[in-house]
Amino acid sequence: xxxxxxxxxxxxxxxxxxxxxxxxxxxxxxxxxxxxxxxxxxxxxxxxxxxxxxxxxxxxxxxxxxxxxxxxxxxxxxxxxxxxxxxxxxxxxxxxxxxxxxxxxxxxxxxxxxxxxxxxxxxxxxxxxxxxxxxxxxxxxxxxxxxxxxxxxxxxxxxxxxxxxxxxxxxxxxxxxxxxxxxxxxxxxxxxxxxxxxxxxxxxxxxxxxxxxxxxxxxxxxxxxxxxxxxxxxxxxxxxxxxxxxxxxxxxxxxxxxxxxxxxxxxxxxxxxxxxxxxxxxxxxxxxxxxxxxxxxxxxxxxxxxxxxxxxxxxxxxxxxxxxxxxxxxxxxxxxxxxxxxxxxxxxxxxxxxxxxxxxxxxxxxxxxxxxxxxxxxxxxxxxxxxxxxxxxxxxxxxxxxxxxxxxxxxxxxxxxxxxxxxxxxxxxxxxxxxxxxxxxxxxxxxxxxxxx
Amino acid sequence: xxxxxxxxxxxxxxxxxxxxxxxxxxxxxxxxxxxxxxxxxxxxxxxxxxxxxxxxxxxxxxxxxxxxxxxxxxxxxxxxxxxxxxxxxxxxxxxxxxxxxxxxxxxxxxxxxxxxxxxxxxxxxxxxxxxxxxxxxxxxxxxxxxxxxxxxxxxxxxxxxxxxxxxxxxxxxxxxxxxxxxxxxxxxxxxxxxxxxxxxxxxxxxxxxxxxxxxxxxxxxxxxxxxxxxxxxxxxx
Numbered sequence: 134x135x136x137x138x139x140x141x142x143x144x145x146x147x148x149x150x151x152x153x154x155x156x157x158x159x160x161x162x163x164x165x166x167x168x169x170x171x172x173x174x175x176x177x178x179x180x181x182x183x184x185x186x187x188x189x190x191x192x193x194x195x196x197x198x199x200x201x202x203x204x205x206x207x208x209x210x211x212x213x214x215x216x217x218x219x220x221x222x223x224x225x226x227x228x229x230x231x232x233x234x235x236x237x238x239x240x241x242x243x244x245x246x247x248x249x250x251x252x253x254x255x256x257x258x259x260x261x262x263x264x265x266x267x268x269x270x271x272x273x274x275x276x277x278x279x280x281x282x283x284x285x286x287x288x289x290x291x292x293x294x295x296x297x298x299x300x301x302x303x304x305x306x307x308x309x310x311x312x313x314x315x316x317x318x319x320x321x322x323x324x325x326x327x328x329x330x331x332x333x334x335x336x337x338x339x340x341x342x343x344x345x346x347x348x349x350x351x352x353x354x355x356x357x358x359x360x361x362x363x364x365x366x367x368x369x370x371x372x373x374x375x376x377x378x379x380x381x382x383x384x385x386x387x388x389x390x391x392x393x394x395x396x397x398x399x400x401x402x403x404x405x406x407x408x409x410x411x412x413x414x415x416x417x418x419x420x421x422x423x424x425x426x427x428x429x430x431x432x433x434x435x436x437x438x439x440x441x442x443x444x445x446x447x448x449x450x451x452x453x454x455x456x457x458x459x460x461x462x463x464x465x466x467x468x469x470x471x472x473x474x475x476x477x478x479x480x481x482x483x484x485x486x487x488x489x490x491x492x493x494x495x496x497x498x499x500x501x502x503x504x505x506x507x508x509x510x511x512x513x514x515x516x517x518x519x520x521x522x523x524x525x526x527x528x529x530x531x532x533x534x535x536x537x538x539x540x541x542x543x544x545x546x547x548x549x550x551x552x553x554x555x556x557x558x559x560x561x562x563x564x565x566x567x568x569x570x571x572x573x574x575x576x577x578x579x580x581x582x583x584x585x586x
Numbered sequence: 587x588x589x590x591x592x593x594x595x596x597x598x599x600x601x602x603x604x605x606x607x608x609x610x611x612x613x614x615x616x617x618x619x620x621x622x623x624x625x626x627x628x629x630x631x632x633x634x635x636x637x638x639x640x641x642x643x644x645x646x647x648x649x650x651x652x653x654x655x656x657x658x659x660x661x662x663x664x665x666x667x668x669x670x671x672x673x674x675x676x677x678x679x680x681x682x683x684x685x686x687x688x689x690x691x692x693x694x695x696x697x698x699x700x701x702x703x704x705x706x707x708x709x710x711x712x713x714x715x716x717x718x719x720x721x722x723x724x725x726x727x728x729x730x731x732x733x734x735x736x737x738x739x740x741x742x743x744x745x746x747x748x749x750x751x752x753x754x755x756x757x758x759x760x761x762x763x764x765x766x767x768x769x770x771x772x773x774x775x776x777x778x779x780x781x782x783x784x785x786x787x788x789x790x791x792x793x794x795x796x797x798x799x800x801x802x803x804x805x806x807x808x809x810x811x812x813x814x815x816x817x818x819x820x821x822x823x
Contacts, residue, residue, distance in 0.1 A: 139687050293667070298685065
């Protein structure tokens with residue numbers, strides 16, 4: 134181990150003296166920090182806008198005149214979810230945080246949703262935020278700056294001198310790998326540190342962020358080790374550079390995007406709009422006796438012992454509609470889960486893609502349509518209870534804007550979206566590439582051992 | 587005996603690169619291998635270094651069968667190529683510290699390293715200069731200093747004086763004789779007949795992998811060595 138550290142220190146000093154550390158730190162640092170700060174500013178603006186809109190919605194709701202129960206049931210209320218500060222780490226979170234949900238007792242209007250996406254940061258077009266900088270830019274710079282870690286030494290002859298003099302090849306491979314990993318991490322250090330600090334200070338949950346961090350650092354380890362292996366296998370620095378740029382292009386640029394497209398092609402899903410229409414149609418005119426009994430029981434617990442029959446029917450219809458929604462959405466949800474599994478496995482083919490996928494599984498809020506519909510069904514039940522509760526309109530005006538009630542709706546939406554099950558399959562990609570890297574290092578050691586005179 | 591080649595043969599398919607070669611290298615010996623290109627000099631050195639496995643016969647260094655345990659055998663050896671390639675971004679001092687610790691398996695004190703550089707004849711003011719500015723001769727000296735720091739019993743030299751100016755070649759010869767005088771064994775592949783006579787204790791002339799003549803430089807004149815060497819070419823023609 135002492136020998137490995139000796140090689141590590143020497144290689145690190147070599148990176149330092151040749152200005153490679155500085156080039157890495159400056160390139161990634163400037164781009165990364167600028168990216169973090171820009172995203173932070175954007176998050177602040179967006180968050181402030183949403184909060185102002187929510188306050189306006191609330192004040193408008195409270196200012197509504199008392200009216201007939203049925204009309205009141207058609208009055209809607211936009212629930213605007215907060216924007217996750219996770220955008221500082223990963224721009225991809227933007228799509229999942231903060232869709233406005235239109236809630237009304239009678240579901241006559243389709244909820245206003247943004248299209249939910251289920252793809253990692255690399256599957257989106259422009260690298261912005263810490264994540265893309267770390268997983269896109271750092272590997273590129275590692276390829277450009279460290280491709281000669283063995284290949285240059287071989288070309289100069291110092292590798293042959295060292296091996297012929299009795300330097301242990303395994304020690305050289307491990308020491309240089311550690312130094313290259315340190316170089317990759319050094320590049321990512323500033324933007325990662327700043328991004329994590331901002332995110333955690335602004336309420337980002339620590340546990341999933343830690344998993345995201347580990348996945349990101351692991352991806353850099355894999356690419357750094359891959360760089361050393363390729364450099365060891367190539368006889369000329371130029372060959373190593375070309376090979377690494379090709380690997381970067383395929384594994385970082387092409388494959389994650391292609392994997393997402395392939396998943397959609399292989400396991401197609403109906404569009405959200407189609408399913409929504411289907412759900413609306415399926416829920417029309419549903420009034421079961423069972424639900425009516427349930428409504429009467431619910432109202433009785435609230436002291437309403439003789440509700441009007443129309444109200445009970447309407448409320449029962451909402452409950453049945455919610456159940457119909459769940460039935461309609463169950464296959465869609467299953468299809469999404471199958472897509473997710475397939476994408477996990479396809480992502481295994483790229484070390485960066487695997488890490489990106491893992492980070493995506495814990496940081497992003499996804500499966501948004503399903504969550505929103507579940508939340509809306511939940512909200513409708515609450516709202517229907519309120520609307521049909523005799524005397525509500527006259528007696529409890531403030532109940533229309535009951536903060537506790539609406540918070541329950543928002544919490545339900547949050548719970549359904551945030552508690553996305555972790556993708557255990559995504560770990561498989563990192564483990565697989567870990568094994569491939571070890572095998573590659575052993576092969577590199579054999580090649581280096583033959584690099585003598 | 588520091589190193590021993592015992593009836594060593596190396597074949598590459600049908601081609602025999604070295605045939606039934608036996609060499610003994612004792613403490614203080616400087617064995618010079620002479621011969622035209624393709625005579626088997628480099629193959630012989632590679633077998634000593636454990637980089638090629640003999641097809642027949644055994645190479646032992648300090649009692650270690652090189653083919654059986656090349657890493658252990660290399661622990662007793664130092665290799666100095668025609669052009670000692672060092673790390674250009676580092677000074678002479680840093681290079682010797684890196685390479686000596688790497689090949690020894692443990693760190694060497696700075697005083698010892700400086701002493702080795704001194705013994706190798708590197709000027710003090712060059713110790714802290716980057717080797718990118720070193721001449722070939724200075725690099726050779728760092729190479730020898732690394733060997734000294736390693737405490738190598740056997741120095742394996744491949745065309746060490748090729749391309750050196752006469753003064754540097756003379757200095758290098760003196761240095762190698764001094765190392766041998768301190769108890770190390772040296773085997774050197776060279777085309778430089780003059781240095782072979784000057785430095786060597788034994789001269790072996792190879793042709794097509796066979797030791798066609800063994801000479802004692804002390805009892806052989808430069809003209810004798812040259813005649814024997816050229817005879818190889820004549821017979822080849």
